[in-house]
Amino acid sequence: MKLKNMLSRALRRPYVIYAAGGLLAGFLNGLFGSGGGTVIVPFLEECLDQEEHTSHATAILIILGFTIVSLFFYGFSGTLDIKLALWVSLGGVLGGFIGAKLLKKLTGPAIRKIFGAFMLVAAFRMVFFS
């Protein structure tokens, strides 16, 4: 019931909001080949009052659409390495299973901070040492 109210309220908002969030997420996802979800999940939660779980699930569908479009462009320019992607995906599927099993035990601010720190180190290396 509460969800229904939230939904109708969200839907009454102007399409400008949808456009802004979608354009930004699509743009970043195309430019960096990732990161669309980082924008769209908080956007769904904060701007459209969606619950956390709904936001995550809905974001996957949205990003999937963006990804298919971006892949056309990447594919035409010849920058796709399908073989590498297959090996990575093999690890990814295994990792997904492990992640899902560990999720209940592992989630928490501490782990997020560790990965956040990892990202910062990688970021520095990419900007200054490459």
Add this chain to the structure above:
Amino acid sequence: MKILLSILSGLLSGIISGMGIGGGTILIPALTLFLSVNQHTAQGVNLLYFLPTAAISLFVHIKNKSVNFKIAFPIMGLGVLGAVGGSLLALVLKAAFLKKLFGIFLFLMGFYEIFKKNKKNQKK
């Protein structure tokens, strides 16, 4: 060796994807830093990698009725223009420059990951 490292990179980002942190933010730097993959190629790999992973989890999410289609479709429809623009821009940029740009983006996301408030605990 390269194959092993590729699988390991995927494994690591797969684990992290399940935690709601974008897997690509780990996969792309892992590919460029450890496997010396070109930035554009790494981004392309992440896009390809997203397809099966997203399809599987989407299947589960749709079955559980967690996907809000009424919101997804307008956002997707309008956002596609952004995806076209972003992809075209990425492809005209030089790999070295795109890598630095990605580094800045990664820095911001890492920063956000470390300092954002824990929503789950707040709501409870």
